[in-house]
Amino acid sequence: MSSVKDYMVRTMNSITPDDSIRKAIIIMYRSEQSVLPVVDHQNLFVGTIYSNNILKNIIPESFGFLDSSRLFYEVNEAVENLKYVKDEKVEKYMARNRDAVKENSDMKKIADIMLNNKESLLFVINDQGYLRGFIERSNLLHYLLDETEGDAE
């Protein structure tokens, strides 16, 4: 049986609810991750902050439907909004979901969660709830490819 720990990415890259949105954005672009795990002061997983959530809050009305004539206006509005939002706490914009998976979980279960919940990335925790990393669709595809080629052999 293949488990999550065989395919996951091990990283503690994270943020806390008390951190600012500015810090979240800096970590996101420097680490090239558009989703970050939120942990408490003991590194226990408490939620997720999505770049989409931040964007929706700075371009509230037309996010996703920007037409070219309004683009300049919308971007300016986003910049203005971000001036206020950047100093606010992550706590306000994070999703307090607990949809993390355990590192010993079966990969077949992950396939099910990812396909049914439309989650492109799931955070991985250990049995005590401490952050261990993440697993994303490319890791799932890697697993499926291994299964395919294993079957072929």
Add this chain to the structure above:
Amino acid sequence: MITTVTLNPAIDREYFVDKNEVMKNQFIYDDEHLKVYPGGKGLISAINFKSLGYHDVQNIGFVGGKQGLFFEKMVQKHDIISNYIYTESEIRNNVKIIGREPATYTQYNDYTFKVEKEEVDELIVRFRRSIAESDCILMSGSVPEGVDFDIYQRLIKIAKKQGKHVFLQASGEALKLALESEPDIVTPYFKHHKTILDMEMNDKKDYIRAGKKMQEMGAKRVMVPFHCDRLLFDRNGDVYQLSPKGYCIINWLGASDAYNTAYLDYAFKTDNFDFLEANLRGGAAALWVAENKEIYLENRKDYNSYFDRLSINKLEV
């Protein structure tokens, strides 16, 4: 969880050529002749711990720019949990050119990496929450530009406040300041000058004086490299000399990291800690690396057979 700290990591690139000549283009077609690996003292120990079978090993520190992301991928390949603060400045590259005939070794060390104050503050915050699961923290290596020399002192204070053991391998001003926070085990290393605590190291008496001084300043136990030997300073004031017998050194890289790993591995596994036993294991692991081309340890069996080639003598001080 084992935590190691690497503040000044680098991407190490080794090029093996037949003859290293100035003004001559070299072409490398075989990947055996080109090695690229993540470098940094704490990190090498982290990789060793994984090889010895420890499940959760994290490496905390700074990585920078796009090359920093490449570095992190290489670290993750070893199943180490990366825990990095991403800096604006690009990470260092060290280039080593090794010629076969005649045997030459040319190294270009890159010291361009710079860390900003905001990034240091973030490291402190991240470190504080990331050591919750660790009983022991290994801090090892140099300090990049932009980071104040009291960084180890600050990190050790945080670890001590949470009741953690600290193993420190440092040099220069960073070492001197760190002693105030009373690390449990200290091993200095020489970087550009052969000095410890600003004292010139010439003969054995100087090394002994430096070891004693480090204990006076706060270190509980000290191991000082003395040529190919180690001078060991136990917490009760006893001093020993660990010496290898009949050795042939072909590689220094990774030897001290192997020493640190094997020392701590023994400490983690035993209920009845013995300082000399721990150093015997450390010495054996370092000797195994020094006599092989490998940088990383592979398993305990390799170096366990080296115990007989080490002796420890008590010194009258």
